Amino acid sequence: MANLAKLSLSEEEELMYTGQLAAILDHARDIMALDTADLLPTAHPLELRNVLRRDVEAPSLDRDEVLSQAPAAEGGRFMVPRILGEAP
Amino acid sequence: MAIPMSSEAAKEFIPGWEMVIGLEVHCELKTRTKLFCGCTNSFGQEPNTNICPVCLGLPGSLPVINENAVELAVRIGLSLNCKVDESIFHRKNYFYPDMPKDYQVSQYERAINENGYLELPLSKKMVRIERAHIEEDTGKSTHVGGGGGRIHGADYSLVDYNRAGIPLVEIVSAPDLRSADEAREYVSELRAILVASGASDGKMEEGSLRVDANVSVRRQGSREFGTRCEIKNLNSLRSLVRAIGYEAQRQVELISSGERVIQQTRHWNEDQGVTTAMRSKEEAYDYRYFPEPDLVPLSPSGEWIAEIQGRIGLLPAVRRERMASLFDSVSKGSTLDQIVTAVGLGLDDLVVAAVESGADPKLALARATNEVASDVGNLANLTVANFCELVIMESEGKLSATQAKTVLSKMLESGSGPQKVVKSLGFEALDASVLEGLVDQVISSSPKEWERFSMGEDQLSGFFIGQVMKLSKGKADGKVVTSILRSRRA
Known part of the structure; x- marks a missing residue:
């Protein structure tokens, strides 16, 4: 999982997180043990549907202000480290 | 209307083998704003000028779905005979800087449109559509340094988020296509449907339509699917056909050599x-899909769907029927091909209008699918009225075929009407009396040929037409010259 999240963890950290994640999984297992045969699946805790907005333009942010917050920028674009993999 | 069967030759690329192809087509929707925020949806802007807290994924920002994007997605679904149903959004997580949020919002478990089909216009083959779901487009990365802008060997990358959050519909076909030609026919027809339904501008060259192809091969007669590869970066129909x-x-070569x-x-x-x-699949991303907690389910009502249905324009199949009805018979493959081309390029309104105002249908179709189609980028320069006038001038013999083609090309270039172009090129039809004079001049200067022609050597008419053409500097109409020759001989 650390691999997937691209995190380098020390051995102690690995041990600590393994315990914490195990507790989360246990909790999920408890929930899965409940009888839900009579319940409909929910996609969202709120019973709302179709929260929509009209197709109307709103002002965008000032580019210089946005890029001034970025670690690095060049030619109006965000500068990021060399990317190893291809785009998914 | 009679439809020719697709040629078997095109299906068999290497004797004994068969291709199996499924296509994923990403289509940018023609909305004013992005899918979840009010930033402008437009192509070719200065980098990072259409960005806001929502599409930059800044903390505390919340997405709200664009109603028009939903409508256009439903238009696509209905046009592809899909079932439109309640759907939900998921987050597709990955580490790649083209999405500032580190995830892309997409429909994973339940798509808004499922289980449709598309009929290929020439082969009449049914291609199943598995789903057509809504998702947001990603930003655009430029790789700097290294070789040729590819990722491998790049020193760093620059990202433009103008495209991040633009609404897309991804249309996934079943693996029903069996040749590169069928794949091309499918994408052309799909493109025509997307444009006709008003959902997209369908511009492949601007990336509004992007195709990924899943390709596998199997021995002819086998019912099992082979192992497939997914091909990316197909930016034109030509690339699609070549890549497949x-x-x-x-x-086939791999399998044949035992690998x-x-x-x-x-x-x-x-x-x-x-x-x-x-x-390879071994290193395939685990996207850790989970339901997007910031968005509630989408559930278009029956009334809304019916309203949307009413706003979809004439679809290509109907447009082709309408054009076919202008002809006594379209059993000839070339006419059907021309009809498919005209509808595919959206030129059918031109042809129908020209025929309604009295032009010869075959002529109108030919001019539209040859001269206009080859310069379709300049279509805005051509008014329906000007096209009609030109085709009628040709129908009435005021212009020869060669002249009409030249005039039409110039009209597309300049935006001028046919009269003006005809004048500037000096193509005004020669008065019949002038033409008769020229014919007589040629007859008297070639008495031997005339005698032979008079004795019945019809093939000599070509000689006389040629001479008259020369004298008239190409302005004479060959048909009129022939009839003058006949009347002189009688």
Whole structure:
């Protein structure tokens, strides 16, 4: 999982997180043990549907202000480290 | 209307083998704003000028779905005979800087449109549509340093988020296509449907329509599917056809030499005409899909769907029927091909209008699918009225075919009407009396040929027409000259 999240963890950290994640999984297992045969699946805790907005333009942010917050920028674009993999 | 069967020759690329192709087409929707925020949806702007807290994924920002994007997605679904149903959004997580949020919002478990089909216009083959779901587009990365803008060897990358959050519909076909030609026919027809329904501008060259192809091969007669590869970076119909051909050939050669095809994603290199491995399934991303907690389910009501249905324009199949009805018979393959081309390029209104105002249908169709189609980028320069006038001038013999073609090309270039172009080119039809004078001049200067022609050597008419053409500097109409010759002989 650390691999997937691209995190380098020390051995102690690995041990600590393994315990914490195990507790989360246990909790999920408890929930899965409940009888839900009579319940409909929910996609969202709120019973709302179709929260929509009209197709109307709103002002965008000032580019210089946005890029001034970025670690690095060049030619109006965000500068990021060399990317190893291809785009998914 | 009689439809020719698709040629068997096109299906069999290497004797004994069959291709199996499924396509994923990403289509940018023609909305004013992005999918979840009010930033402008437009192509070719200065980098990072259409960005806001929502599409930059800044903390505390919340997405709200664009109603028009939903409408256009439903238009696509209905046009592809899909079932439109309640759907939900998921987050597709990955580490790649083209999405500032580190995830892309997409529909994973339940798509808004499912289980439709599309009928190929020439072969009449049904291609199943598995789903057509809504998702947001990603930003655009430019790789700097290294070789040729590719990722490998790049020193760093620059990202423009103008495209991040633009609404897309991804249309996934079943693996029902069996040749590169069928794949091309499918994408052309799909493009025509997307444009006709008003959902997209369908511009492949601007990236509004992007195609990924899943390709596998199997022995003819086999019912099992082979191992497939997914080809990316197909930016034109030409690339699509070439890439599928190359990839299928590669797979057959692998299997024939006793090796096996590895399931992987491959990149089409247009310059070298080859596909190269991008990543194999073993290192495939685990996207950790989970329901997007910031968005509630989408559930278009029956009334809304019916309203949307009413706003979809005439679809290509109906447009082709309408055009076919202008002809006594379209059993001839060339006419049907021309009809498909005209509808595919949206030129059918021109032809119908020209025929309604008295032009010969075959002539109108030919001018539209040859001269206009070859310069379709300048279509805005051509008014329906000007096209009608030109075709009628040709129908009435005021212009020869060659002249009409030249005039039409100039009209597309300049935006001028036919009268003006005809004048500037000096194409005004010669008065009949002038033409008769020219014919008589040629007869008296070639008495031997005239005698032979008079004795019944019809093939000599070509000689006389040629001479008259020369004298008139190409302005004479060959048909009129022939009839004058006949009347002189009688």
